Amino acid sequence: MTAEFAVELQDVVKRFITPEGNALNAVDHVTMQIKNGEFFSMLGSSGCGKTTSLRMIAGFEWPTEGEVYIEGKAMGHTPPFQRKVNTVFQSYALFQHLTVFQNIAFGLEMEGAQKDEIEKRVKHVLEMVQLTGMERRKPKQLSGGQQQRIAVARALVKVPDVLLLDEPLGALDLKLRKDMQLELKALQQQLGITFVYVTHDQEEAMTMSDRIAVMSKGKVQQMGTPVEIYERPANRFVADFIGDSNFFEGRIKSLSKNEAVVFIPDLKAEVTGIPVSQGLVTGEEITVSIRPEKVLISEKPMNQNTFRGRVTNTVYIGTDTHVYVDLMGKRVKVFEQNRISRLDPGSFYTVGQDVTLVMMPENVLVLKKE
């Protein structure tokens, strides 16, 4: 019988004493529940505690406080080889002097598997990662993407319940990285194995994950599906870290059951009709945020949340043009999709042009101050 959760961290702390003599909570009271068969990512910038969390699941580190569960069992000090998880490291960690076959077979040989059993299973995982016929090559004779797939094959050959991957695509160029993202995701779906994936690349996390834990300074800031995290960020950190946002400081002027009126001093304006979540009070200082692609440049005023501004800069990036607009001294970013192919510079917004910006209330978010 399988437990409800493949992996669970309960109030886990990992405290390091640094060589400088300071105590540091690299992982600071983290609780997460990773479901069976889920593609779960830990996302955050360098030093936020992703690798340390993964190493505690793998058993290379033990929590200072709290507990790690795998398939419902408390792991305590269970060593890595007795956990039903396998790790793909960022550096691949392939044995350079061994062939592809020997690299993949290594773990099975250590377990004392029979020769024909080993051959059958190596052949099978090579088919899975589409590298049949490469058995006799050494890692050096493969491209970066192929080496990465060998590292995945080596981790899969022992049929783990959970695969832990620490920035496995970090070394690849952008195009190959995007191909591998889709391939890994397809492989995960086909095998039904739980993937716990570490990355600092938000687009990668969004592309691949069922759910994401956004981390900062050892803490989980928000856990949710890619859509939840992008459309309903829990706080300013998440709204800023995932995608782009315009922020305004504001104050709740009035509240009805479902809607707020917010006063924004910088714009000397009220934004009305914003849907609100629970727990806000009238008079509260809050942050208002709106995504750049959700600010509309309009021919004429459309609602009360309409502002006149002046274009200060435009950046053409192919799919979109980024238009920077000055609103009473405040810079607002607007992303306009280039839906029509054209070369005439005059057909785009130009610096100095006056424009009307509209913020539809349903696109404006009210974020609580931390």
Ligand SMILES: Nc1ncnc2c1ncn2[C@@H]1O[C@H](COP(=O)(O)OP(=O)(O)OP(=O)(O)O)[C@@H](O)[C@H]1O
């Ligand atoms: N063995 C250790 N002793 C002391 N401090 C450590 C140790 N390992 C990690 N740290 C510190 O713990 C924090 C978290 O490190 P961790 O490797 O988990 O970060 P990360 O999120 O994986 O970052 P990156 O994206 O750069 O790989 C960092 O500040 C790091 O310096």
Ligand SMILES: [Mg+2]
């Ligand atoms: Mg790391």
